[in-house]
Amino acid sequence: MRIDRQDLAAIADEYVLGLLDEAEAAQVEAEMAHDAALSDAVAAARDRFLPLDTGIEPVSVSPNLWDTIAERLPDQVPQTGAQPVAPTANDNVAGGVRPGWRSMAISAMAASLILAVGLAWSVTRTVEPLVVAVLLNEAGEVQAVVEDFGNNTASVRLLTEFTVPADRTMQVWTLPSRDMGPMSLGLLEGAHSATLHSPALPKPQDTQLYEITLEQAGGSPTGRPTGPILAKGFAKLPR
Amino acid sequence: MDAGAKNNFLLHPFPASGVSLQCGFIPAGMHLRLDERMAAVATAETEYAQHSIDAAGENGLALATDLSTDLEAALGACASGDRTALRRIFDAESGRLVAVAQRIVRRRDLAEEVVQEAFLRIWTHAHQYRPDRGSARGWIYAIVRNRALNLLRDGKREDLPGDERLETLQDSDQLEQIMAAWQTLDRHSRLRECLGSLDDIKRRGILMAYVGGYTHGEIAGRLCIPLGTAKSWIRRGLSSLRECMA
CATH class of the missing domain: 1.10.10 (Arc Repressor Mutant, subunit A)
Structure with a gap:
């Protein structure tokens, strides 16, 4: 639309x-x-x-x-002390910060508790992800966890029910660098958790942005995110 | 019939498709005979000419402004962590907010659940309210309305036990309430007057959507008109309404 x-x-x-x-x-x-x-x-x-x-x-x-x-x-978190959130991958406003996502920085603290549980589980496996990102929606609710293994393989685990219209699909993105712009990790067919194999991308870094958008069936026609953001979050290094 | 309407079947206990979806579910006062529907078509063309230019002021405007300023200040206080400010909003508005939610979800317990969730969201999102972007009251009511609509669209009712029909507002009751929302507007209200200038069927469509939370598909079913017709009539009705109230 x-x-x-x-x-x-x-x-x-x-x-x-x-x-x-x-x-x-x-x-x-x-x-x-x-x-x-x-x-x-x-x-x-x-x-x-x-x-x-x-x-x-x-x-x-x-x-x-x-x-x-x-x-x-919940206790009210002072807004003035919040860390600024980096511009979004598909933010067309130069240097703009979407106010709706600002609360995410705060919610991320709550999410880190959930992340801790996820990490405890993920680090016990043989293949370890290089980074883990907890993705939140605009309301700050946890929606998904992305584990990027750095070998062009990323596991995306959905933690909530998504309703996707028949003519749309969920697409996963990451922002390796501002210069490179947002890169697609792949599509989540049928709105299910999946392991995605992407083209070669730089090694994922701490605080790298990951997000899921709603795109037309078959994925974004432009190779860049065009649809609404369903969830996003910043990568953390497992320690 | 769109997908949303199908889910709604669970909450709105009446047929969602097929032959059983008939005007028989519309009570006498709501039922449009064929000739009335044709009349509505005939007058659609002249609708733009019917708007009264008499712009009467709202009664109690001063009171409303005071209330609005209070709510604005209360939202500001909520953002800085003042729980008594949220309580003030609750005391002032909860009776109406529960009633608004109940008009959409039809059950008191669900309506209170909606209002409970909405107040948590008002609290956590108060810092996002911008006084230059509409009234504080409109912002607060929108949060409750969205929660109620989400509950309706999720079809959450199916999880709840018990005989729902006994405690659920019946379709006809709800449709009466919907029309009453317009009829009980302040006599001098611009909205009342502009809604009054619309064709009956367009007015019904708009009210069913806003007041009752009906989807396009449900409106088409209740009014016995094709889905495409319902969509375009509501769109034209909304356009006329904006012009009238501008």
């Missing part, structure tokens, strides 16, 4: 009404992070329809609903 400038308002309306399919809605959400015009159109659509919600007769909520919420609230 290409977002035409003239269609912005129409797409924003359909997004706010919940009429877009999952992939389209995901794309709108990804685009909103760096497209001010689209964000404005969505905000305008929200406020246009809001009276239909705020005019509703309130119901009395369960007395323990607040307590349940309060118990589950």
Whole structure:
């Protein structure tokens, strides 16, 4: 789905009404992070329809609903202290940082706990990956783990259910260097975990970016990521 | 019928395909006779000319502005870790938010689950709210709406035990609630007036989507029109609505 400038308002309306399919809605959400015009159109659509919600007769909520919420609230992490996240592989804004992904730096700390478990398991095997990356979605939830063995083989383990439309496929990317740009590691057919064999790439490094995008069936036609980012994360060296 | 509609069958307990998907599920007040549908087609062309230019102000605007400022300040306080600010949002809005979620997912327990998840997200994402990008209230309600829609689309209901029909809002009740959302809008509301200027079938389609969380496929089924027609009528209705409210 290409977002035409003239269609912005129409797409924003359909997004706010919940009429877009999952992939389209995901794309709108990804685009909103760096497209001010689209964000404005969505905000305008929200406020246009809001009276239909705020005019509703309130119901009395369960007395323990607040307590349940309060118990589950995590401590707030100060945003100002967060480490800046490197530009994304398919970020078309020069030097731009997508604000939605900023929270990832924080969530990555939680993810490292999960990573520790994964590493303990992976380092006991005979062939060791050179790097391991935990991939998170925009909400900071763990979606997948990539183990790159450095011999043009990478194992991608999905840790959540992905719903992929029939005409789309999940494609795995890495960014060996800014000069080289994002390189495809391969496609995840049927949205399953897989071991991928890629063309020769430089030896994976610490903090190298890995990401999974939703592309048209058969993979991105341009050789670069074009679709919405489903998950991304930075590599760590197993120690 | 798209894939989403198929999943929705689990949550919306009515037929999703085939001959059984008929207008019979639409209560008397909702049922469109063929001649009415034809009339809707006939008037579609003249729709743009029907908009009233009378822009009456909203009642209670000052109150709404105060409330909005409060919510904006509360989101800012949430971002810096003030739990009492989240509590203020909860106290002010939870009754309506649960009602909004219930109108979509139809069950009170699921609606409260939606609101619970939504408040966790409001807390963790409060720093992302930008006052120059729409109202704080719109941002908060959007989070609840998205959670409710996700629950609906995931068809999570199938995991839940018990006789759902007894505690579930019936289709006809929900459709009545949907139309009521428009009818109970403030008399001087621009939205009420602009929705009122739309063809009946376009207005129904838009309200079913926004208020009830229906998919294109479900709307087409309830209104007894082809899927493509439903999509294009809703799109044209939305376009007219934007023009009217501009």
